[in-house]
Amino acid sequence: MRKASVGVFKLTSCSGCINELIYALVKHPELLKLIEVKYFTELQDVNELTELDVAVIEGSSIRGEHEEVLKKIRGLSKVLISMGTCATLGGVQSLRVGVDVNEVKKYVYPSPEYVDAYSDVKAVSELVQVDLSLRGCPVNGDALASIIKKIVVGGWPVEVYESLCAECKRAGIECVVVTKGIPCLGPIVSAGCGALCPSFGRGCYGCYGIKDKDIDVGKVFEMGEALEKLGLSKEDFHSLLKGYSMSLVKSLKT
Amino acid sequence: MLAKPLTPLPAVVTGVIDEAPLVKTIYVALRDFPEPAPGQFNMVYARGLGEVPISVSDAFRRGDRLVIAHTVRSVGAVTKHLTTFIEVGSQVGIRGPYGRGWPLEGMEGMDVLIVGGGIGLAPLRPIIRYVEARRDSFGRLFILYGARTPHDLIYKHELGKYTEIPNSVVKVSIDKPYEGWTGYVGFVTDLIDRIDLDPSRTTAYVCGPEVMMKVAVRRLASRGLKADKMFLSLERRMRCGMGVCGTCQFGHYFVCKDGPVFSYDELMNYLWVDGI
């Protein structure tokens, strides 16, 4: 069996998903026997930008250079995967969208003129065709390993679109909204994390992004109203939507 | 109840035919497997990836084994794998046969009208085999078949042979004009108006995309066919094949066990309700 050539690339992100990927590879070392890592700067010193069976992208695009690199990678890859919420939906850096980027830079960097960034934050799918999107901040390492295995054996994951609540209830976790009145975005957020926050008695803040398949602006509004009654201000709700669902917010159906 | 109702039987792939772009027919050989009736389906399992419901498009004995044909179109995760990676000698899992097939017993003496769209011809092919094997018991055999382009027609190698079946009428259409195509251009359902139909002695068997079947029902009704003489094979999300996973519900029917074949009078209250 020919080894699958793989490249892992990082745009703007915190490397948390790349860490999850490395943990997954450490936990399933047998995977390394079936893949040939061509490009992965966090893992090896010698890297080569070449034709790939699978390209994995972490992070979102914040400057023209990112867009060019992405297009180049797309051209070289058979399969392109956006890994994590930044790559798939924009990620936390999207909080600055709508604010003058030069203003934002001043708050963070002593010499803002060295930072090349445009005002927008773009998810990978806004720039190139994506074959598989994985959400999560960070992605779920076990799910990642499971998907890599499927692809390596010649398959593809069967996607199921459901809310976090489905996972939460299946896990037998008592609903934090209904029993404690804690604001939780779970009902409109995609499943995938295994209901991590609610299992510790916390509300979901939506790091897997909102369900875009069956949620329109009206439904987001309904949810916002319900959350406001539980004490989550409109501003905070909007921040969570921007921070974790930016590319979906841009395209929400009215 | 089967001893192990959710456990597929391992089956070896004995043949693969390229039918059309993205469409292949996969033959598997099985021992100790019940003979499927025309219109029934199997759950085909790709190890580690999932199961898909696929109509039986042919079945015959070879020695002590039963060979079953499944015509698969590459549309989802599992079918993509089946049409890309599966070759002669590969192993797949098969469970079945499931569901209620086409009513053929008791239809002797009737004219048989087959209306198929695209890959919808697959579950209809066993009817052709059935009638051919009992040619004197049935009246005329009409085969109306259409696809988007000439390339998308399946069973190209035998479409021509259907005309050799005594007392048969075969009409093939494609949706849009195509270079070199001299046959009918238009929807397959148009062909219903172009045959000499005797509604009092005809049973219609229809399979294709749901929109096409709805048009077919209207056309057949306008030609005078009664609702209990039109039969449709429905597609739904199916995970178990025996009415327990619930995902194939259509109104109060479980398409997998109450169907997939229904007479139009059984469907009348639901077929026109969007998303029921």
Add this chain to the structure above:
Amino acid sequence: MIFMMYEGSVRDVGKLLSMLSSLLNLKVVGLKYVNKSFTYGELGSIEELPLSVEDVQAPSSYKLVEEGASARFRHSFPSLKYFLYPPAQEVLYIDKDFGLREAKVDYGNIALFGIKPCDLYSMRVLDGILMNRDPYYTSARSSVKVVVVEECVKPSNVCFCGSVGTGPGVSSGFDVAFARLSNGVVVFKSGSSIGADLLKRLNVKKAGDRTVAEYGEAMGEALKSTKVLPELNALTNALEKSINNVELWNKVSKKCVACSNCNMVCPTCFCTEFFDEAELDGSARRLKKWHGCLSYSYGLVAGGHFRPKLYMRYRHFILHKFLFYPRQVGLIGCVGCGRCITWCPLGVDIRETLWEVFKSVG
């Protein structure tokens, strides 16, 4: 003798529980309330039953109050299906040579203890769909040898079992039923010869006229409080007539965000998805998980979608319970427990939906 009525105390309920294990050698299973959380499991003693807490329920709200002896508990989100048809199960292991190993379910011999009439009824509904078809349910269900029901003397704000004929009392399908009256007296009745024998051995006295009268009064009140829906035949007719009223279904599902909590907590929702886990050596595991009809995937097929709009899936949830179950299994599929009302984070209330549909046909 079957259908005899007896009276005793809560201590007798405890004795009955221990008799089931000591005398009949059964594993006693019920809704345990331990460390302030609910799970279905083996009951060590009556202490593990929620006998001194009361659930205060309302749309999107569930609170527990400690009320001592006067507390009357109805239910929490886990219904009996959590036990009989678990949320996630491994069903198959396939080794690298395509050798198949089907998962086994062995529950031993079980007594269900303290289940409510609504949950008892849900078992009948699930039987109609799954029994002798789904091997795991069939095996779990067949392990149930004795059923002890607690009748609901004081239904909750969300209960409407009386409207669908599933409670608050029971008349069949159980071995022993008990009801805790407000004066501390516990009424026992037997519904089978096993139950009759158990009560004989329990040594409780025959219920006196006064107790019988009080029981009748309490259950009558309870029934009245749960009759909140339009008359069932008229309601099903209205639903039938409204199938294609898209505007109506959009209206009643306006608040719904398709989170599928209702599906998960509904004691009769049984829909499941299958998943595969591939291993690199060629082996694989096949798993089964609950899947709700409100979720977008429901009706989705490769290359198309049969229920793409949310109202279609919400409508299926409602129609399935009231129109389709009766045609599928001969029973109404909604048991009137109200869990879908309480556990809906957006407060969608099935009672309001049904009234809305009923009123729409005039």
